[in-house]
Amino acid sequence: MTETAVERAPRTEVEPKLRIEKLGVAYAGRVAVRDVSFGLPTNTVTALIGPSGCGKSTVLRALDRMHDEVPEAEVTGRVLLDGEDVYAPHVDPIEVRRRIGMVFQKPNPFPKSIFDNVAFGLRVGGLRNRTELAARVEEALRHAALWDEVSDRLGKSALGLSGGQQQRLCIARALAVRPEVLLLDEPTSALDPIATEAIEALIDRLRGEITMAMVTHSLAQARRVADHVAFFYLGELVEHGEAREVLEHPQDERTAAYVGGRVG
């Protein structure tokens, strides 16, 4: 299967915020993802969909160089953030991860206070000033639509929050360092419908301010929040384009089978 993916994003002249070129990832020599190329247009939401094990998380983690921490993972290709390859030799992965935030499937707050959770990225980034820290923490919590629920217990442990609140806290923690891109790996799959709705509303509010890529197993969710959709199958990008086009009028039969509910 060497044919290139069906590419139906409008061929605008505008450079996407993040452009992925011929991305490949192998774990201990076993190829997990090959020849993936697509772009995340500035301040939009792109949903990554596809059956389990097709490489969605692997692609997402390649974008903020998380594979650097996995000894057996090997990444090839380029990931251009504002036109500059994040894998270029002189680029510091720490800097990349500050500009590209990540939210994981299972809420993973630190066993620290709510305040310290949100302030973590700022502190390791060198911000010491207390008033400024407090201001940035409040900004991030408001951004993540959590401020009203936690403003009176910032010093309490984050582990006392509900699952949905914890996930919004993790989003606030990612937003606190003011990333330009936010990657979300099945951010609602561990949450109940009410909490899911809150997260989706939050993603909708962030649209227009920040470039997002979200892995999801729910086609309904992709329909609700995504501007663009990328469909992956067996480690390859099969189809990519406007959400409605890909989901309603898929060109590739594998995409059609998946969105029609016949696969996955």
Next chain:
Amino acid sequence: MSRGDRWLAWGSGLALAIVLFATSALFGVTLFEGVPRLDLAFFVEAPDASMVGGGIAPALVGTALVTLLMTVAGVPVGVATGIWLAEYAPRAGRFGPRLAVLVRAAVANLAGVPSIVFGLFGLGFFVLFVGRGLDHALAEGAPVWGRPGLLWASLTLAVLTLPVVIVTTEEAIRAVPDSLREAALGVGATRLDTVFRVVLPRAAPGIWTGVVLAIGRGAGEVAPILFTGAANYLPELPNDPRDMFMHLGYHVYALSTQSPDVDASRPTLFATVLVLLALAFLLNLVASVLRSRARRMA
């Protein structure tokens, strides 16, 4: 109930009876013979030369000092090794994982070495090699460094307790979920920040358990200090790390074998044993409290 079950029930009952009997005999004798001898003077006075009267103050102080020095010398090395094994070695290129395998094998072997062998090692390496070497280098006439003393005994015990600290530290760090590391790295933390601000605080109760277990083990060992610093009878307290010292465990040995009149020494002997046991229980108690805290966090 089948025959097998009945046999099992009888067998278990018998085993239980044996354990209870052994425990109560041990404590019964110790308490019965030791308690009458306990008073304030026992804790603050030096033993007299006959090993019948006096107290155990120098042995208490010596045990505390050697254990303290052992902890200060050994724990940082052990914890650092555990951190390296768990957190850095797997990512240290092709060389790191292989070196880690070697280090783990060495630690496992170290843990299996009988403690008397540590005593001989301490004598050969610390006292004779390092100590005599220092004497030569500093052109001391009579041996100053090259004789048994508090410092060498502490270092020997430190080596003995290294495996406990290394293994518990590595396990405690491995038990920290990767999701927390990813969370930290994901907002731009360095590996060092991740380890010190997230991983270690979370692993701390487990690491402390290992440290307390190591202290308990080191405080009770006699064989390693036999040739490296413990004194049979030395009423003066050490005031230099190169001085010899008295030690609770060694004092028990001396009272039971070296006393001119073993029968007259019995109450003193059992009172000393009582103190030693009380210390061991205390340390075990602290360790199990820490361990249950560590488990609750996991």
